[in-house]
Amino acid sequence: MTERIDLDPADAPWLHTLVQRVRSARADGDDEEASRLVEYGRAEGGDALTRLFDQIMASLDERDAAHARGETMPPFAISAAAEGQLECDFCAALNPTVYFEVTEFGVQGPGGTFLSGDRFYACPRCRQLVEADDWKGMREWIGPKRFGLGSRMLVMGFRQHRKGGAVEFEPGTNPEASR
Structure with a gap:
């Protein structure tokens, strides 16, 4: 049996909403709410969603900083696989061959x-x-x-x-x- 990363397409709206809520709380200066949402996401999301969430947030922060400098951020990639772990680019199975x-x-x-x-x-x-x-x-x-x-x-x-x-x-x- 092929082991797949613990993601489901139904997770996408949840992840999107969480990212938007954290960014909104940060924009409003509500660091306490932003921190609460981040901790909630990490507790509820599981390893794969937590990795995606952290990478998305870091990439968005990098993009915002580049825009503030009048620059364009180069494209970036995110992955649900753990650091150094490969996944199938087609089905997200771990350990491709x-x-x-x-x-x-x-x-x-x-x-x-x-x-x-x-x-x-x-x-x-x-x-x-x-x-x-x-x-x-x-x-x-x-x-x-x-x-x-x-x-x-x-x-x-x-x-x-x-x-x-x-x-x-x-x-x-x-x-x-x-x-």
Whole structure:
């Protein structure tokens, strides 16, 4: 059985609302309420949502600081995986076993441009689906709720920018560590 990160598409509105409420409390100068909300989010969100929340808040703070200096912040990436841990870029399974090289591309979204990076990691099941060019099977594997517009745009970009076949690496190793 493939272990997936403890996220559910239904968590997105909760996470979005929490981020907005913390930012609003900070903007109003209510540090006590902001701290209370942060602690609530960490207690209720679980490890993966806490990592996402912390990364989103740090990125938004960095963006605001860049805007205050009259600069534009470069695109950023967030991940629900623990520090140094890899996840499948298709289904969010932990400990993928291969990656596919791609020419980096951008997907425009409401928060700005998301850059793909130059590798897409895949678990054994997603590797089979990619190599079979079975995108309907990928949608069924991931689930229609998780395979929303953003995911479809990334997969479309992956299909257009993929450079070749799967590159295998040893289980438990992290090919990103040597970059």
